[in-house]
Every structure is written in C-alpha cells, then in structure tokens.
Amino acid sequence: MYEKEKQIVDAYVRGSISRRDLFRGLGALGVTAATAGVLVNAAATRALAANGFDWKKHSGTTIKLLLNKHPYTDAMLADLENFKEMTGMDVQYDVFPEDVYFDKVTAALSSGSTEYDAFMSGAYMTWTYGPAGWIEDLNQWIKDDSKTNPDYNWGDMLPGVVKSCAWNGQPGGELGSDDAKQWCIPLAYEQNNLTYNKRIFDANNLKVPTNIDELLDTAAAAKAVMNGGYGIGVRGSRSWATIHPGFLSGYANFGQKDLNVSADGKLSAAMNTDVSKEYHRKWVKMIQDSGAPDWSTHTWYQVGTDLGAGKSAMMFDADILGYFMNGGDNKEAGNLAFSAFAANPEAKAPTPNIWIWAMAMSTFSQKKDATWYFLQWVTGPEHDLFGARKMDLVNPARSSVWADEMFRDKLSASYPGYVEMHDVSAPGASIKFTAQPLFFDLTTEWAAMLQKMVAKEVPVDEGIDQLAESVNRQLKDAGLG
Amino acid sequence: MSDATMNQKPRRGFRVSRGALPYLLSLPALLTCIGILVPFFTAVAYSLQRYRLSQPWARKWNWGENYLNFLSDPAFWNTLKVSLTYAFLTVGIELLLGLGIALLLQKRTRFNNFVSIMLLMPLMTAPALASLMWKLMTNPGFGILSYFASLIGLHDFRWASDPSTAMLTVVLVDIWVYTPFIMILLLAGLRSLPQQPFEAAALDGVPRLFVFWRITLPMLTPFLLTATLFRVIESIQQFDIIYAMTQGGPGDKLTVFQVEAYLNFFQSTNVGRSAALLMILWAITYILSNIFIKNWLRLRERQRGEA
Numbered sequence: 001m002y003e004k005e006k007q008i009v010d011a012y013v014r015g016s017i018s019r020r021d022l023f024r025g026l027g028a029l030g031v032t033a034a035t036a037g038v039l040v041n042a043a044a045t046r047a048l049a050a051n052g053f054d055w056k057k058h059s060g061t062t063i064k065l066l067l068n069k070h071p072y073t074d075a076m077l078a079d080l081e082n083f084k085e086m087t088g089m090d091v092q093y094d095v096f097p098e099d100v101y102f103d104k105v106t107a108a109l110s111s112g113s114t115e116y117d118a119f120m121s122g123a124y125m126t127w128t129y130g131p132a133g134w135i136e137d138l139n140q141w142i143k144d145d146s147k148t149n150p151d152y153n154w155g156d157m158l159p160g161v162v163k164s165c166a167w168n169g170q171p172g173g174e175l176g177s178d179d180a181k182q183w184c185i186p187l188a189y190e191q192n193n194l195t196y197n198k199r200i201f202d203a204n205n206l207k208v209p210t211n212i213d214e215l216l217d218t219a220a221a222a223k224a225v226m227n228g229g230y231g232i233g234v235r236g237s238r239s240w241a242t243i244h245p246g247f248l249s250g251y252a253n254f255g256q257k258d259l260n261v262s263a264d265g266k267l268s269a270a271m272n273t274d275v276s277k278e279y280h281r282k283w284v285k286m287i288q289d290s291g292a293p294d295w296s297t298h299t300w301y302q303v304g305t306d307l308g309a310g311k312s313a314m315m316f317d318a319d320i321l322g323y324f325m326n327g328g329d330n331k332e333a334g335n336l337a338f339s340a341f342a343a344n345p346e347a348k349a350p351t352p353n354i355w356i357w358a359m360a361m362s363t364f365s366q367k368k369d370a371t372w373y374f375l376q377w378v379t380g381p382e383h384d385l386f387g388a389r390k391m392d393l394v395n396p397a398r399s400s401v402w403a404d405e406m407f408r409d410k411l412s413a414s415y416p417g418y419v420e421m422h423d424v425s426a427p428g429a430s431i432k433f434t435a436q437p438l439f440f441d442l443t444t445e446w447a448a449m450l451q452k453m454v455a456k457e458v459p460v461d462e463g464i465d466q467l468a469e470s471v472n473r474q475l476k477d478a479g480l481g
Numbered sequence: 482m483s484d485a486t487m488n489q490k491p492r493r494g495f496r497v498s499r500g501a502l503p504y505l506l507s508l509p510a511l512l513t514c515i516g517i518l519v520p521f522f523t524a525v526a527y528s529l530q531r532y533r534l535s536q537p538w539a540r541k542w543n544w545g546e547n548y549l550n551f552l553s554d555p556a557f558w559n560t561l562k563v564s565l566t567y568a569f570l571t572v573g574i575e576l577l578l579g580l581g582i583a584l585l586l587q588k589r590t591r592f593n594n595f596v597s598i599m600l601l602m603p604l605m606t607a608p609a610l611a612s613l614m615w616k617l618m619t620n621p622g623f624g625i626l627s628y629f630a631s632l633i634g635l636h637d638f639r640w641a642s643d644p645s646t647a648m649l650t651v652v653l654v655d656i657w658v659y660t661p662f663i664m665i666l667l668l669a670g671l672r673s674l675p676q677q678p679f680e681a682a683a684l685d686g687v688p689r690l691f692v693f694w695r696i697t698l699p700m701l702t703p704f705l706l707t708a709t710l711f712r713v714i715e716s717i718q719q720f721d722i723i724y725a726m727t728q729g730g731p732g733d734k735l736t737v738f739q740v741e742a743y744l745n746f747f748q749s750t751n752v753g754r755s756a757a758l759l760m761i762l763w764a765i766t767y768i769l770s771n772i773f774i775k776n777w778l779r780l781r782e783r784q785r786g787e788a
Binding site for chain 2: 102128238239292293295297438451
C-alpha cells in the first residue's frame with residue numbers, strides 16, 4: 001500500500017477522521033470504495049496486531065475447521081489470509097452443505113476424532129455436545145487475559161445472543177446463568193420476523209399484519225389474489241427446524257413455554273394450556289387456509305425460495321432469509337420488505353426465538369490454545385465488522401457493529417426497513433426453548449404433531465394433549481421428568 | 482537354448498508351509514467376517530444399554546429394557562406397520578410389473594433388447610437423486626406430475642405432503658427405481674428356460690394362459706424367489722427415498738425402521754434405542770431371508786429330483 005493511502009486508512013481506524021473524510025481522501029488518490037473497504041480491514045488487522053498481544057505465539061501451528069456452507073463461512077474465508085498473516089498460523093478447513101453438516105459433526109465428535117479443532121455449531125446442538133463432553137467451556141480462555149487479546153471486548157456481544165450459547169448443563173437450567181459454561185461463541189444470529197412482498201402488498205392494498213389474527217386475515221387475502229401462489233410461507237417438514245422459527249417466536253409472544261421446570265429441577269410438558277391450544281388452532285388454520293400446498297415438506301429453503309420467486313406473499317421466518325431473497329437473481333429481489341412481528345396483540349414488543357451460528361472448540365483438539373487464537377479472531381470485532389460491511393455477515397452478534405454507520409447505511413440502502421425491524425425486535429430476541437438434552441426428540445415430535453393437525457388427522461386440542469403426554473413420558477424415561 | 486533361458490535362476494519367493502496355507506487363504510474371509518461381526522456385536526451391546534450421548538452419566542446396562550419398551554410404544558408398532566406395508570406394496574407391485582414387462586420383452590428382437598436396456602436407466606439413478614427428481618415433478622406449483630394429475634381432475638393433489646397419499650408417492654418412486662431390477666432378473670430367467678416344454682405345449686395347442694400358469698410360472702419360481710428375496714431385504718431397509726421425500730412425515734406416516742433409527746442416533750443421539758430398532762430390523766430380515774432361502778432350496782431340490 002502506498003504510504004499516503006496507509007496514513008489515511010490508519011487515521012480512520014484510529015478514529016481520527018470520519019468515514020466521509022476517509023472516502024474523500026482515498027477518492028482523491030483514485031481508490032475505489034470497494035478497495036477502500038479492503039484497505040480498512042487490513043489496517044484494522046494491523047491495529048489489532050499492534051495492541052501488545054502476542055499474536056505470533058502459535059506461529060507455524062496448523063489447525064483444522066469443520067464448516068457449514070453459509071454466507072458467514074464465505075465471510076470467514078474471505079478474511080482468513082489476514083489471520084494467517086497476523087499469526088503465522090495455517091488454517092485448513094472442510095466445508096459441507098447443511099443437509100449433511102450436523103451428521104458430519106456428530107460423527108466426528110462422537111468418535112473422538114482429533115481431526116477438527118473447531119467447528120460451526122448452533123446453540124441447540126451444544127445442549128447435546130456439551131453434556132456429552134465433546135466441546136470445551138470457552139470461559140477458561142475468555143477470562144484468561146494472557147490468552148485473550150485486550151481488544152476482544154467480550155462485553156460488546158449482544159447479551160441475549162451470547163447468553164443463548166451459555167448453559168450450566170442442568171436440564172432446564174437458565175441460559176446464561178452465573179454458573180453457565182460458554183459452549184460456543186456467536187458469529188451471527190437470525191431473528192424470526194415477517195418478510196413480505198411489497199409489490200404484491202401495494203398492488204392489492206394489503207396491510208402489513210401486526211398480530212396473529214391479522215396475520216391469518218392478510219395471508220388469506222393475499223392467497224386470494226396470488227393466482228396460484230399462496231399467502232404465507234412457514235416451515236413444515238418433520239423436523240425440529242419447523243418449530244424454532246416463526247412458530248415458536250409467536251408462541252413465546254403469548255408467554256407460552258415448551259417445558260415447565262419444577263423447584264426440584266424436574267421437567268414437564270407446558271404446551272397443554274388453553275392459550276397454547278388457541279395459538280395452535282390459529283397457526284394450523286393459517287397453514288390450512290393460506291399456507292403452501294406442500295407445506296409438510298417445506299424446509300427453510302422452500303420457504304425462502306418461494307418468497308423470492310413470488311410464489312408466496314410473505315413469510316414468518318428468519319430475517320436473514322428475507323435478506324438473501326431480496327438480492328441475487330431472485331425474481332422478487334428488491335421487492336421484499338421487513339417488519340418486526342409480535343403475534344400477541346397485547347404484547348409490547350416482538351419476542352423472536354433466535355437461531356445462532358456459532359463457533360465451538362472440540363474437546364479432542366490437541367491444539368486448544370492455538371485454536372482459541374482463531375476463535376477470538378473470528379468472533380472478534382474486526383472480523384465481525386469486515387463481514388458486516390463487506391460480506392453478508394447479517395446479523396452480527398456485536399453491538400458495536402450494529403452501531404457502525406457504514407453497515408447500517410449499507411443495509412438501509414438495499415434492504416429498506418431491515419435495520420428498523422432488527423432494532424425493534426432485538427431487545428426481546430433470545431432462545432425461548434428450555435435447555436435440555438431431549439431437545440431434538442421433543443421438537444421433532446412437536447413438528448410431527450403439527451403435521452397431523454394440519455392434515456386434520458387429529459383435532460388440535462386432542463393433539464396437544466397427546467403431545468404433552470408423550471413428552472412427559474419421554475422426559476420420565478430419560479430421568480428428567 | 483538362449484542365454485536368457487540358461488541364466489534364469491530358480492525364483493526365491495516367499496514360501497508358505499502346507500499347514501499354514503489353508504489359514505492364509507481363509508484370512509481375507511476371516512478379516513471380512515471380523516469387519517462385520519465386530520460392529521454387529523457392538524450394536525447388540527448398545528441395544529442392551531440405556532445409552533444416550535447427551536446423557537453420558539446415565540449410561541448403564543438395562544439388558545432387554547429397550548426391547549421391552551417397544552411392546553408398549555405406539556411409535557414402534559407404527560414403524561413396524563409402515564415398514565412392512567412399504568415392503569409388501571413395493572415388492573408386490575414391482576414383481577407384477579417386472580414380470581409383465583419381462584414377458585413382453587421375452588422374445589429376442591433388436592427392439593426388445595434396446596427397450597430392456599433403456600428400461601434399466603432408472604436403476605442407474607441413485608435413489609436419493611430419484612427422490613429429489615420426483616419431489617420436483619410432484620411440486621404442486623410447477624411439477625409435471627401435478628400438471629398431469631390436474632388434467633384428470635385431481636386438482637390440488639398433494640402427493641407426499643398429504644398423509645393419505647404420502648405412502649402412494651414414495652411407493653411410486655420405489656417402483657420407478659427398482660422395477661427394472663426385477664424385470665432384468667426375470668427376463669434373464671425367462672430367456673434361459675428350456676424350450677422343449679413350450680414347444681410341446683404349442684404342438685398340442687395348449688392355451689397361452691394355461692402355459693403361463695402351469696409351465697412358465699413354476700419354472701420361473703426360483704428366479705421370482707431370488708428377485709423377491711433381494712427386493713424384500715432392500716425394501717424393508719429403505720431409507721434414502723423416504724428420507725429425501727418426507728423425512729418420515731407427514732406425521733408418522735412414513736417412519737420406517739431406518740428413518741426412525743437414523744433420527745434416533747443422529748438427531749436424538751439415543752444410541753440404545755437406535756441400536757435396538759436396528760436389531761429388530763436385522764431379526765426381521767434374517768427371518769424373511771431364511772424363509773426365502775429355504776423355499777428356494779426346496780424348489781431346487783424338487784427340480785433336480787424331477788430332472
């Protein structure tokens with residue numbers, strides 16, 4: 001880099017000049033905005049290396065990662081050379097598509113393989129991996145000043161998100177409690193809100209729904225004008241993944257829970273309440289009246305692509321799914337808009353359940369300290385900022401990145417309403433499930449029961465009672481109930 | 482004699498004593514057996530334990546408890562029912578269709594040979610890929626099969642998404658993939674049958690239907706049994722078609738043994754229950770295989786006796 005450009009970029013990273021001055025200065029030197037971003041990231045890495053922390057301590061060490069194919073991974077890999085240069089470490093990785101990713105993780109961890117040092121995980125998965133003894137409690141590194149760089153800024157992490165990755169391992173234990181173990185560190189997270197097709201809504205004078213009743217009405221009205229399409233996309237496959245996005249976000253907004261935890265730590269089903277049954281009835285009716293005809297096979301992929309292709313008028317799912325569908329070569333790119341959604345008309349704010357992509361460290365890693373260097377870098381503020389500004393690392397898990405003017409401007413320019421939606425729902429965003437080892441069993445059964453209700457194989461009230469009975473039986477069999 | 486031949490020295494290779502040779506020759510088979518038996522007995526051991534990876538502290542031998550729990554578990558009985566229904570339907574229909582096609586193509590002509598090769602194409606497709614293809618073809622929005630269904634008045638036909646038609650849909654995919662297997666096996670059988678009984682029947686003017694029931698079918702029975710054995714074993718262990726199409730849904734409509742065992746292990750990390758399910762599946766496969774093999778041997782003996 002030429003000295004003059006370097007000086008300007010370093011001054012911006014130090015905070016001595018504004019973003020406007022940065023671009024003005026670089027523009028005068030003939031540097032494009034895209035190149036400026038890369039220069040700023042390289043300068044941030046230099047600044048990180050200059051904070052007195054010995055980043056070269058594990059120089060020459062090679063670590064290996066197991067990664068899921070995802071835009072977050074793309075951001076990580078695009079920035080990886082900076083990490084290698086700063087630390088002198090080598091990083092190898094395997095990337096697998098999501099369909100087989102978690103099977104690969106389970107196989108690698110359950111066999112005690114030392115091949116992978118760290119891997120991408122969801123928070124729910126750590127409820128299995130943690131008690132099984134497959135992953136490390138990362139507190140031992142986070143709280144060790146000699147191993148963590150002074151600019152890591154742990155307190156910058158969004159509280160609801162970072163707590164969702166921490167659990168004390170007690171079935172029913174509160175997430176983020178004082179005795180919780182930090183099983184993983186978030187890269188970014190997804191809130192569940194409404195993404196709707198503004199073109200269709202405007203053309204048909206449809207009003208953006210603000211609660212579950214309006215959602216049913218608007219979905220039905222949309223279906224009526226969709227000409228072969230359908231009103232609302234929500235997940236429906238026989239999988240835990242059907243429960244955690246829109247369904248649970250709305251459910252939690254009514255103050256409903258999946259499980260009760262008694263004073264002596266015993267768990268029992270909590271879904272057989274009157275409020276829960278009423279919510280289930282509405283959800284089931286919404287799918288029957290206005291959902292996808294092949295709803296019971298819909299994963300996030302079909303929900304997203306149908307919205308992007310104009311086959312559905314809206315979806316109640318991950319906000320970042322709407323983000324990605326509003327770009328690329330999707331037919332409806334540029335037509336999608338976002339809205340925070342509180343299902344309960346009496347609720348003050350939305351309470352989205354969240355999905356987190358996070359990094360975890362394998363217990364079987366033989367290079368744990370070196371692996372921690374990578375983990376603190378990839379979840380650190382510099383990489384998060386790079387990913388948010390230059391790549392598609394939405395939604396970043398750090399409050400400083402959400403405050404970044406460049407990132408907010410980028411979102412607001414191409415994704416109108418996205419930042420506002422995030423800001424409204426973020427305070428209530430967290431994991432709404434009870435942390436316990438039977439998570440996948442019980443949620444998969446919940447999804448299967450929803451399918452039966454939608455197919456009218458069982459009345460809703462009866463289905464919920466059957467589900468609660470089965471959940472209680474399984475908890476008891478596992479010694480948890 | 483050339484120099485080369487004259488200079489040739491007796492080979493000094495690795496010599497094996499006569500006594501060790503039989504053991505050495507059977508070593509590959511022994512290693513293969515170990516490769517099969519070790520995982521098998523490990524699975525037997527797991528099936529006798531309360532063993533969930535997410536609760537390592539609760540791991541203990543519970544002996545037959547996993548199996549006993551099945552007796553009162555409606556999900557298990559549903560799995561058994563779904564698996565047997567799937568196997569019965571797929572194998573039954575495939576046998577009928579395979580036999581019908583084989584009879585049509587029995588005569589050796591260029592056209593028949595060409596068609597029989599073409600009909601093998603689905604067998605070359607990986608079942609998981611075939612399922613994805615069918616998933617697209619049955620998509621209610623743009624699927625070609627949904628379009629054809631609408632032409633005959635079946636509007637909004639939901640294929641694998643509807644509990645009442647989910648089994649039909651996966652059975653159709655299975656038939657599409659595996660009927661050629663039965664067809665080619667039976668075609669080979671038909672073409673290898675001795676011609677004298679058929680010529681004699683033709684000379685006597687015996688009706689074709691009588692020839693089919695009394696000559697063709699009995700002579701073809703060993704081939705039918707072989708085809709049935711292979712298909713029953715494979716079909717009762719079906720995983721990829723069902724998992725790729727519906728993951729076992731809607732509801733519990735398609736939770737066959739393999740899907741249930743897979744979900745129990747990889748999703749619920751319930752190793753004990755998963756292993757016990759697979760042991761039951763093994764027992765069913767073992768019993769069915771024995772029945773078929775015994776019948777096949779009996780038939781062979783009878784045919785030899787008659788010859």
